[in-house]
Amino acid sequence: MMDDLDDLFASARRDAMQPSAALRARVLADAAREQPKPALRVVAKPGFWAGLAALFGGGGVLAGVGSAAVAGLVLGFVQPVGFGSVTDLLAADTLAGVEFMPGIDALLAEE
Amino acid sequence: MPRDSLAEVPDEALLVLYANGDPEAARLLTTRLLPRVLGYAGRLLADRTEAEDVAQEAMLRLWKQAADWRQGEAKVSTWVYRVVSNLCTDRLRARQRRRSEALDDVPEPADGAASAVAGMIEADRMAALDAALASLPDRQREAVVLRHIEGMSNPEIAEILQIGVEAVESLTARGKRALAAILSGQRAALGYEEAE
Numbered sequence: 401m402m403d404d405l406d407d408l409f410a411s412a413r414r415d416a417m418q419p420s421a422a423l424r425a426r427v428l429a430d431a432a433r434e435q436p437k438p439a440l441r442v443v444a445k446p447g448f449w450a451g452l453a454a455l456f457g458g459g460g461v462l463a464g465v466g467s468a469a470v471a472g473l474v475l476g477f478v479q480p481v482g483f484g485s486v487t488d489l490l491a492a493d494t495l496a497g498v499e500f501m502p503g504i505d506a507l508l509a510e511e
Numbered sequence: 512m513p514r515d516s517l518a519e520v521p522d523e524a525l526l527v528l529y530a531n532g533d534p535e536a537a538r539l540l541t542t543r544l545l546p547r548v549l550g551y552a553g554r555l556l557a558d559r560t561e562a563e564d565v566a567q568e569a570m571l572r573l574w575k576q577a578a579d580w581r582q583g584e585a586k587v588s589t590w591v592y593r594v595v596s597n598l599c600t601d602r603l604r605a606r607q608r609r610r611s612e613a614l615d616d617v618p619e620p621a622d623g624a625a626s627a628v629a630g631m632i633e634a635d636r637m638a639a640l641d642a643a644l645a646s647l648p649d650r651q652r653e654a655v656v657l658r659h660i661e662g663m664s665n666p667e668i669a670e671i672l673q674i675g676v677e678a679v680e681s682l683t684a685r686g687k688r689a690l691a692a693i694l695s696g697q698r699a700a701l702g703y704e705e706a707e
Contacts, residue, residue, distance in 0.1 A: 405687065405690060405691050405694065408640050408694070411633065411636060411637065411640075412637065412640055416546070416553065416660075418546060418549070418550075419549050419566070423549070423563050423566065424541060424545060427566075427570045427571075428537060430567065430574055431537035431540075434574035434575055434577075435530075435532060435534070435577075436530050436532065436577070
């Protein structure tokens, strides 16, 4: 009987159900519906600061220019004492009284 | 990816491609797995409509699992066979409950509309095998079908049924002996009367 049984198993292998086109279509429709979709890449619209930074050649440059502007304003309003003596020296005297090369007149006079 | 370049790709890699959005991978996996899944379900359930439902459900679960598939844990085919085994067990138990409730012991008619004599004999033999398989306990039936009809190795069956290899050997041996005993009384129905 075991040989008969092996024959029967062989027949069963040949007799196996084959998928119909309709079943295959249903399975593929399921596959399409369940297939993970690639994540959408969100591209942000450049804002005001991004546009401004691009105009100056990057965020770092914009930060440097901004810092320099603020520092200039602060110095202008506060007017520290040390800076006052320098500006007095430049602005208080007339231009004629300032000798940028004080030794040259003596040299010319000797000729 | 073109079909030719995917032909040699293992099932596990195809599943990863499917999870990454490759539609060709789904077609190839369906071509490879659906006939095996349907054949196994068909032999366990002996009913085409139910077998098709089980095959579609098992493939659907595979598609749903694709994104979370853990590589190296199980072969795709083993995983799908395990799903089919569980789905068929559920359906056979539900069928048994319905029958016992309805006191309806009439066996299912043989599938197909064979009109030729040879076809009828073949259909009768398959119907007898299906009836004999149906009378086996769940695990024995699954082990016998996987070993002798699906042609799987004992380690593969052990993985599908989640039992040890020795238990598989015991199940298939006992199942085959039980089948032989059931069928020995039906030799005429199986077309072996001339052989004696």
